[in-house]
Ligand code: DOR
């Protein structure tokens with residue numbers, strides 16, 4: 054049995070680092086494991102300009118503990134009013150790595166998101182022209198669409214037409230949660246890829262609803278039926294270069310989760326790699342972990358692979374019930390469980 058596993062240092066292609074005290078508290082967890090991360094722009098107010106992204110990047114870099122090397126890759130929050138020139142300039146200046154499409158009202162701090170994809174046609178044309186990645190929160194928000202169907206309906210109503218309209222556009226379908234999403238990405242061209250979170254590989258919707266309502270298992274897009282989880286596991290561990298690591302770690306204070314209207318988001322940053330590794334091991338795919346964690350993402354984004362290496366040892370790791378975040382408690386994914394691999398250092 055393998056006792057250690059050494060791979061190229063991974064990146065996280067989707068994370069929420071927040072701002073202020075929360076940023077100070079959570080950045081270390083991501084920086085401990087990942088060389089780079091795509092940082093989501095859904096702050097309040099959102100990161101919609103080159104200047105705001107530059108300033109946010111500086112605050113993130115300042116929050117990285119001494120001795121850790123970590124590069125935040127910034128994203129532009131698209132609104133109905135985003136100017137193509139702003140996106141073009143941010144990309145050319147190396148400030149924006151990607152832009153994020155939040156359908157208005159889809160999730161946390163998405164009120165300023167896009168109300169109709171037609172409103173950003175010129176921005177998307179520019180992105181296709183310059184080779185800039187569009188990160189997509191792939192859910193419709195229509196009241197008449199069941200929450201468990203919102204990803205599948207988004208494919209049909211928004212994503213398929215978009216890709217047919219702009220076949221050159223590079224699209225990352227973020228936090229994929231359904232078999233429909235897997236099939237769509239597999240069937241699309243090389244310019245369409247997807248991130249997969251640890252929670253959508255580990256849990257189905259029962260985790261949220263059986264034996265009581267469990268707010269710490271609630272995130273968006275919401276976890277779906279078991280058949281969808283199994284499709285995601287097959288995709289992640291298949292070796293296909295279209296699927297790569299993106300944690301969607303989304304910290305909310307404990308009291309904001311454990312509430313009559315709890316926030317969406319799972320804080321998985323502290324043990325993200327260990328969590329993914331449990332999946333690859335259980336599915337007998339340890340040799341495909343490096344591709345998923347460290348190679349497919351940078352190749353899709355056209356960025357160099359990291360030179361460093363990380364080593365995991367087969368040792369039990371106890372995940373604490375809570376972690377302190379500057380005076381407020383965060384409940385991590387896998388709280389109270391024991392995972393089977395430990396990341397060195
Ligand atoms: O569960 C989620 N939390 N999904 C998202 O899309 C956003 C995120 C957040 O920012 O809290």
Ligand code: ZN
Pocket residue numbers: 067068069093301303
């Ligand atoms: Zn997210």
